[in-house]
Amino acid sequence: MLKDITLGQYFPGNSLLHKLDPRLKLLLAVFYIVLIFLAKSAPAYILIFLFTVLIIAVSRISFGVVLRSLKPLIFVLIFTTLINVFWSNGTTVLWQLGPFAVTEEGIIRAVTMALRIVLLMASTSVILMYTTSPIALTDGIERLLSPLAKIKIPVHTFAMMMTMALRFIPTLLEETQKIINAQKARGADFDSGNVIDKAKALIPVLIPLLISQFRRAEELATAMECRCYRGGGNRTRMTVLRFALRDLFVALVVIALLAGIILLNIYFPPLLA
Amino acid sequence: MNAAELRGVSYVYSEHTPFCKVAVDHIDITFEEKIITGIIGHTGSGKSTVSQLLNGLLKPSEGIVEVDGKNIWEEPKKIKNVRFSVGLVFQYPEYQLFEETCYKDIAFGPKNMGLDEKEIDERVREAAEMVGLSEELFEKSPFDLSGGQKRRVAIAGIMAMRPKILILDEPAAGLDPRGRDEILSKISEYRKKTDSTVIMISHSMEDMAVYCDKILVMSNSKPYMYGTPSEVFGRAADLEAVGLTVPQVTKMMISLAEQGFDVRTDVYTVAQAKKEIERLLKQT
Numbered sequence: 001m002l003k004d005i006t007l008g009q010y011f012p013g014n015s016l017l018h019k020l021d022p023r024l025k026l027l028l029a030v031f032y033i034v035l036i037f038l039a040k041s042a043p044a045y046i047l048i049f050l051f052t053v054l055i056i057a058v059s060r061i062s063f064g065v066v067l068r069s070l071k072p073l074i075f076v077l078i079f080t081t082l083i084n085v086f087w088s089n090g091t092t093v094l095w096q097l098g099p100f101a102v103t104e105e106g107i108i109r110a111v112t113m114a115l116r117i118v119l120l121m122a123s124t125s126v127i128l129m130y131t132t133s134p135i136a137l138t139d140g141i142e143r144l145l146s147p148l149a150k151i152k153i154p155v156h157t158f159a160m161m162m163t164m165a166l167r168f169i170p171t172l173l174e175e176t177q178k179i180i181n182a183q184k185a186r187g188a189d190f191d192s193g194n195v196i197d198k199a200k201a202l203i204p205v206l207i208p209l210l211i212s213q214f215r216r217a218e219e220l221a222t223a224m225e226c227r228c229y230r231g232g233g234n235r236t237r238m239t240v241l242r243f244a245l246r247d248l249f250v251a252l253v254v255i256a257l258l259a260g261i262i263l264l265n266i267y268f269p270p271l272l273a
Numbered sequence: 274m275n276a277a278e279l280r281g282v283s284y285v286y287s288e289h290t291p292f293c294k295v296a297v298d299h300i301d302i303t304f305e306e307k308i309i310t311g312i313i314g315h316t317g318s319g320k321s322t323v324s325q326l327l328n329g330l331l332k333p334s335e336g337i338v339e340v341d342g343k344n345i346w347e348e349p350k351k352i353k354n355v356r357f358s359v360g361l362v363f364q365y366p367e368y369q370l371f372e373e374t375c376y377k378d379i380a381f382g383p384k385n386m387g388l389d390e391k392e393i394d395e396r397v398r399e400a401a402e403m404v405g406l407s408e409e410l411f412e413k414s415p416f417d418l419s420g421g422q423k424r425r426v427a428i429a430g431i432m433a434m435r436p437k438i439l440i441l442d443e444p445a446a447g448l449d450p451r452g453r454d455e456i457l458s459k460i461s462e463y464r465k466k467t468d469s470t471v472i473m474i475s476h477s478m479e480d481m482a483v484y485c486d487k488i489l490v491m492s493n494s495k496p497y498m499y500g501t502p503s504e505v506f507g508r509a510a511d512l513e514a515v516g517l518t519v520p521q522v523t524k525m526m527i528s529l530a531e532q533g534f535d536v537r538t539d540v541y542t543v544a545q546a547k548k549e550i551e552r553l554l555k556q557t
Binding site for chain 1: 325328330353356361363431
């Protein structure tokens with residue numbers, strides 16, 4: 001049951017996307033969301049769609065994995081599509097039943113909205129989740145936020161906390177599964193009974209889990225102190241982030257994409273007035 | 274009769290994902306009744322998977338798991354009963370303790386079996402005695418005990434279910450030498466007293482040699498050797514081929530033999546080695 005959680009899942013690889021500077025990737029992810037919502041005309045939508053497919057292809061993450069990451073969105077997608085189809089104001093009525101009118105505008109709005117959600121989810125998960133290791137990600141966040149340290153915000157501490165939290169998610173899941181198995185071996189039943197029975201059944205899992213997490217936190221703190229860790233200060237890094245030529249290249253390509261979308265929006269009529 | 278049997282069993286972790294890993298690959302294993310069988314092998318050789326397949330925590334991807342001559346997955350809804358008759362003690366079982374008192378923790382398994390108070394009380398006392406826990410500890414919190422005592426409480430928790438087969442995954446891991454001997458001899462006594470079957474996973478060749486009647490060696494997701502300790506440890510070269518080793522006494526006897534002394538090399542306990550060397554000394 002727990003192995004289905006793909007939170008923060010990273011697929012190690014060696015693609016261009018894997019090698020990009022995480023700082024650039026963070027900025028790009030935000031920029032890309034803006035681009036998705038900038039598209040207005042049909043060719044602009046096609047361009048951003050094709051570019052997203054290109055990103056996935058370059059990352060060498062299988063399309064199946066990306067599609068699976070969209071699974072939790074199915075409900076949201078169906079819901080927004082239905083609302084847009086039935087409750088949009090439009091002039092070209094295609095089909096009418098009482099107060100519900102299906103208009104051409106409504107259908108277009110529904111399709112473009114669904115497309116935006118899908119592209120948004122696929123692009124950010126490929127750029128930030130599947131091709132960026134959690135360590136690189138927090139490193140990137142820390143470096144991007146480092147100007148805030150000037151106004152006495154403990155950026156390094158936050159980044160360290162985040163790194164550790166991310167680092168221990170798989171450990172925590174593994175341990176939970178182990179304790180669940182151990183209690184199952186003693187005949188614990190997690191599936192039958194009403195809500196109260198089920199909540200009670202979790203006690204034999206939660207107590208050992210809490211105790212072991214406290215123990216782990218203490219051990220980790222001791223281990224860090226033994227290595228003389230004392231927060232930010234003048235720490236140097238083993239891998240220093242460097243803005244490489246390929247980062248510049250990717251940044252230029254995305255800026256070209258921005259130009260392309262703006263041009264396509266100007267030269268072609270928007271899908272919705 | 275055999276206590277348990279695996280026939281053509283395979284198990285694959287995370288099937289159909291990029292992380293899929295074959296843990297055991299079409300294996301046939303028979304566990305004999307009323308003896309202690311030891312399983313040895315490297316990390317990742319499939320030992321722990323075999324133990325979880327036997328008590329139905331893992332469902333085989335392929336093949337049949339039989340306990341007492343019955344396919345345990347015949348009625349998937351009743352798999353819980355299999356877990357009562359095949360008791361599994363995990364590695365570091367002290368991390369599963371959760372109750373306020375040791376007594377309640379040992380009683381958790383029997384309670385899940387739906388037994389009445391009297392029966393539960395009887396079983397808890399019996400199991401506590403088996404592992405050498407005194408009654409003064411019953412009302413103490415398990416978290417106030419020492420590591421060795423916690424381990425005993427956890428093992429007693431499984432014994433109290435009176436399983437037909439008791440499986441222990443590294444029961445002595447992380448204990449000091451005296452704690453090791455105590456726990457392992459308690460397990461050996463338990464087997465004799467209850468006339469049940471015990472399967473024990475361990476890394477320690479010395480422990481295996483002393484306490485097991487039969488030894489199963491696993492390597493690369495498959496059984497590699499099976500036999501009595503002297504049969505298995507008599508094949509030192511084969512064991513070394515898969516990165517395992519023989520007990521230190523056996524190593525010593527082998528090197529004595531290599532230096533031209535006329536000694537047996539299928540010796541695997543200190544007591545046997547002593548006898549053999551005494552015999553040699555008398556000869557000369």
